[in-house]
Amino acid sequence: MAVISEPGTGFGPDFPFSFDGWLKHPAGLGTVPAEAHGAPVAVIGAGISGLVAAYELMRLGLRPVVYEAGHLGGRLRSQPFEGAEGVVAELGGMRFPRSSAAFFAYVDALGLDTRPFPNPLTPAAGSTVIDLEGETTYAESVRDLxxxxxxxxxxxxxxxxxxxxxxxxxxxxxxxxxxxxxxxxxxxxxxxxxxxxxxxxxxxxxxxxxxxxxxxxxxxxxxxxxxxxxxxxxxxxxxxxxxxxxxxxxxxxVVGGVEQVPQGLWRREPEQPAHWPAGTSLASLHAGAPRPGVAALDRNRDGTIRVTDRWGRVEDFEAVVATCQTWLLTTSIRTDESLFSQKLWMALDRTRYMQASKTFVMVDRPFWRDRDPATGRHLMSMTLTDRLTRGTYLFDNGEGKPGVVCLTYSWMSDALKMLPLPVDQRVRLSLEALAKIYPGLDIASHIIGDPITVSWEADPNFLGAFKGALPGHYRYNTRMYGHFVQKDFAPAERGIFLAGDDVSFTPAWVEGAVQTALNAVWGVQAHFGGRTHPDNPGPGDRWDALKPVELGD
The missing domain is CATH 1.10.405.40 (Guanine Nucleotide Dissociation Inhibitor; domain 1)
Incomplete structure (x- = not known):
């Protein structure tokens, strides 16, 4: 590959707009009229997309009201192992390309540390083992393959x-x-x-x-x-x-767990927000905790949108940002059909989610760094295999800290094999598979604490790990992604904005979640009569010039 001097960036290709440039510009994201200051905006979902949207809406002087049905952080979920500070299992997103420029703008603003992920055949992994059809290859660099x-x-x-x-x-x-x-x-x-x-x-x-x-x-x-x-x-x-x-x-x-990003945005006190006094944060606007999950969305006669939470509390909003997985709008959230066009409903319902499963154990130390005196090889390596485990990743948390082994990370049919099994059986099956690759290595003797597992398709708030677009889905994706530009919408369809990585063109990647959140922020700002600074146009201002190609029906 030719060497290109510019750094990687999540710039397009379907909508080549510089989201990180918009974020970092000294003019800011724009303004809303003073009479809109303090106006409530419902944000459904406290994952990274919902919290980016809520944080930026707060900075504009609006009052985000965040609803969350489960875990604050969504699929940026870092579950700690008991008793071990900073030692986590990354159940959702765990590896983040530096080209995710808008996401890293928030990582850097929060002062979080990162280090290279131990992917196969990278220096961070140290060594890699590929085991296919019973044949094992050990490599410390590509040259060893x-x-x-x-x-x-x-x-x-x-x-x-x-x-x-x-x-x-x-x-x-x-x-x-x-x-x-x-x-x-x-x-x-x-x-x-x-x-x-x-x-x-x-x-x-x-x-x-x-x-x-x-x-x-x-x-x-x-x-x-x-x-x-x-x-x-x-x-x-x-x-x-x-x-x-x-x-x-x-x-x-992210060292210590990526959940620090959404948790950090929840608690962060932005400098000089419009309308709000110094010291205001999303947490303080919510008395410390988000609202319960949403049960229903309805359009009122006056054009506002009624949000009903799971316990029956009702509030009406001029604008709503929906960041939940789109299937939830036809399953767990009773949604007024008139809020979206039938064309958009077709796109939302045709979204196809991929399954994913992970199982982690904490170990007493990073024993895989030891070398076999007979062969000189690491005792264990980052492992790719056709066996049940598929991908095994090793995490060294530093001197004096326990290590973490992701015994298995699998997708689709391989993940479904794990779906009905309790965590202990998942661990046993994984250890049995790895024993065939590393005969004589007693991995179980290093395990401490309780194992941690996840099957995202079994979570009623997600129904899958992430979207996987099938052939012919480009038109559907364009409808969902461009939903934030509502100037040509019927009045009954305005005021509710979609965001999240499944609405983006890059599902499963956090950058898509962040970028669509920023699209929604622009949409809400425009809905309240606000505008961006002339020197820093937003995604909606550039939409007509940069929007995705239209294939027609």
Whole structure:
């Protein structure tokens, strides 16, 4: 890959707007009229999208009213192990590419420390073991891999370049050249919206001379973050975005747990907010805790939106930001059908969520750093396998602290294998699988405390881990993403704004959640008659010039 001087950035490609630039501009995000100061705005969901939206609305002088049905932080959930300070299991998002520029603007503002994530074949991992069909390969760098693995990696890189002018696209994204990004991306949308990732792999010329075994290895192992086969049915556009935006590289973890970001925004006291006195925070506006989950949304005759919480409390709002997973609007939240167009309802209901499961144990020390005196290899490594565990990650929390092993991280059908099982059985099955890869290593003897597990599809507030767009879903995604620009909407459909990573073009990545939250902030600001500064136009101001390509019906 050619070296490009500009840093990676989540700039587009569907809507190439600089969200971090808008955030960091000295003119700020804009203003609302003084008569709107203190006006309540409902924010449904206290995940990262909801809390970014609430925090920025508070800074504008509005009064966000946050509703949360479960856990503050959403899928940025860092569950602590009992008795071990700062030692957590990252149940949701755990690796964050530095190209997530808007997200890292908040990480940096909160003063949080990050370090490289121990992905396969990275220095942070130390070593990697790939175990396929009973054959185990140990590697401390790419040079240690057999030729077949390198052939797969080279074929994928060549296929990206041949089909997508990949280096030019990545260069345009890094340079934040909106015109160049649009010129490269828009023709690809029309060509690839209805084709799967697997279609790309099997039909690309660089893969044509390779065997099925090569494609199988690519699916089981992949490169960078691990296997790709769970994504094979997805639209190729979904994968291309990840590659072009560099979401699959230079990933970091947040030391002490990523939940510190939403928790930090909840408690942060912004400097010089409009309307509110110094010392105001989201927590203080809520007397320390968010409202209960939402049970119903209704349109009133006067145009306001009525929000009813799970215990029957009712409040009417001029504006609502809904950041919950979209399926909840047709399942656990009784939603007035008139709030959205039938075209948008089609998009919301066709959202397809992917399953994901993780199981963690705390161990007495990072024993995997020890080396076998006979072989010189680490006793255990970051592990990719076709066995039940699929991905095993190792976390060294520093001198004198327990380590953490993510025994298994699996998606889709592999995650469903774990779904009905209690945590102890998940641990036992994982240990049995790893014993076949590391015979003679007694991992169980190092385990301390209780294990922690999650299956996101079993959580009634999520029903899945994240969206995976299928072929033909680009039109649906465009409807959801562009919902914040409401100037042409019927009056009955105005005032409620969607946000969250499942509304974004980059599901499963926190940057999409942050960017759509900022879209919603612009939408609410415009709804109250506010405006951005002329020197710092917002996403809605640039919408007509930069909006996603329209494919038509």
């Amino acid at each position: 057999p030729a077949l693995f390198l052939e797969v990696a080279e074929a994928y890189e060549a296929a990206l370049e041949e089909a997508f002018s990949f280096k030019a696209m990545q260069g345009a994204i890094r340079a934040r050249d909106a015109s160049a990004v649009r010129a490269l991306w828009e023709p690809l949308v029309k060509l690839w919206d209805e084709r799967t990732f697997y279609d790309f792999v099997t039909t690309s010329a660089p893969f044509q001379h390779l065997s099925f075994r090569h494609r199988e290895v690519f699916g089981q192992v992949g490169f960078g973050t691990g296997g790709w086969d769970s994504d094979f049915p997805n639209s190729m556009l979904e994968i291309l975005r990840v590659n072009a935006l560099e979401f699959d590289s230079d990933q970091h973890l």
